[in-house]
Amino acid sequence: MRGSRPSRHLVLRLVLAGLMILGLPVGTAQAQAAAPPSWSADGPARNFARAAADGVAATGRTALEHKAEELGLGPVNDYSCVLPGGGCVRSYRPAADPDRVIALYWSPGTGAHAVELGHPVGRKFVAAGYERGVYGFPTSDLECGIEGFGCMQRFEHGQIDQAYITAGHQALAAKAARLQVSAADGYNCTLVSDGCVRSYTTAGGRRIAIYWSAATGAQAVDLNHDIGRAFAAATYERGRYGYPVSDMVCAPGSGCRQKFQHGTITFTFDDAGVRALDAKAAALKLEPAGGYECRLAADGCRRSYAAAGAKPGQAQREVDIYWSETTGAHAVDMSHGIGREYGRAELEGGRYGYPTSEMMCSENGCTQMFQKGTINLPAGR
Known part of the structure; x- marks a missing residue:
């Protein structure tokens, strides 16, 4: 018939026959079109990112190798290329000086630096x-011999130099000279806020720490004093008080105080003396026999005690414990010949001053040291 069209079934049979002639499996064309490319399980974008990262890491490792060869360094660990911005780092040591540790850093924006x-x-x-x-990352190597700076190195977000170290050394040395103290160790300029500290000793053996920072200047802390012990217990300059901003100031008959960045530490002679006498009495197992006297010469304290263990009919031994800030707490047996001699010499206000040791006895006799001399008592007296 003119103008007639082939039926739908005839068209379908013709299409299927064509597919079979081409060797294609019938019914799979739609599934194949929907499958991802067989070369990537994650997709092209992630594969590209991984390849790019591997390439950056390889560039970093090569740069570090060249830098290490240039400086004559040998590696002490493996590469780490997971730093921010695709950076890499590796630690090295010079063959001629194995105690030195040098970290070589590299990033795409800064290059390789030690x-x-x-x-x-x-x-x-x-x-x-x-x-x-x-x-951030270093952008230069360490440069030394720079006038006014010592050594200096540049980084992404600033520079680190030794100008503060030079200033700190000079300030500590000048302060130590004024106080006439002797260095007990080296300078430490790694404190917070670019501060420095050094320990010293006085002629009498007291430990003094001199601190310096640009904001506070050079100030001394007596570490043997109650104020210094409180400062140390609060973790020094890292703790609640910060750096000292003044030296310790003491007033006769009153006490001492020292100002710090974040507060003031105070000390009263009465409190310190009472605590020292009680501690000494407890150590010697003595019982109180009188009240505290804390208005003695040089802001000292004294209290009388009785020694336990006296036999029936025997008088208890009388022991006086003395304390001053410079001598500490020491006992004098007032029932002993040494104590009687000390009493005849007008006690702490007389020719001997405060006791500086306990009484020591041997087969040859007994002796006790005081600020201004020693009392000896031969055996049999």
Whole structure:
């Protein structure tokens, strides 16, 4: 018939026959079109990102190798290329000086640079949190011999130099000279806020710590004093008080005080003397036989005690414990010949001053040391 069209079934049979002639399995065309490319399980974008990251890490490792070869360094650990911004780091040691540890850093934006971890500049970099801290990656190597700065190194977010270290050393040395104290250890300039400290001893053996920071200047803390012990117990300059902003000031008959960044530590002679006498009496197992006297010469304290263990009919031994800030707490047996001699010499206000030791006895006799001399009592007297 003119104008007639083939039936739907005839068209379908023709299509199926064509597919069979081409060798294609019937019924699979739609599934194949929906499947992802067989070369990627994650997709092209993730594969590309992974390939790019691997390429950056490879570039970083190569840069560190070249830098290490240039500086004559040998590795002490493996590469770490998971730093911010695709950076890499590896630690090394020079063959000629194995005690030094040098970290080589690389990032795409800064290149490869060395940080001497044992150097003051490197220690400050470490204390600030390495490359993740306030300074970021190094952008130069360490440069030394710079007038006014000592050594200096540049980083992404600033520079670290030794200008504060030089200033701290000079300030501590000048303060120590004024106080006439002797150095007991080296300078430590790794404190918070770019501070420095050094320990000293006085001619009498007291321990003095001199602190310096640009904000507070150089101030001394007597670590043997109650104020110094309170400062130490509060974890020194890192604790609740911060750096000292004045030296210790004492008033006769009153006490001492010292100002710090975040408060003042006070000390009264009465309180300190009472605590020292009680502690000494407890150690010697003595019973109180009188009240506290804390208005003695040099702001000292005294209390009388009775020794336990006296036999029936025997008088109890009388022991006086003396304390002063400079001598500490010591007992004098007032029933003993040494104590009687001490009493005849007008006690702490007389020719001997405060006791500085306990009484020591042997087969040859007894002796006790005082501020201004020694009382000896031969055996048999």
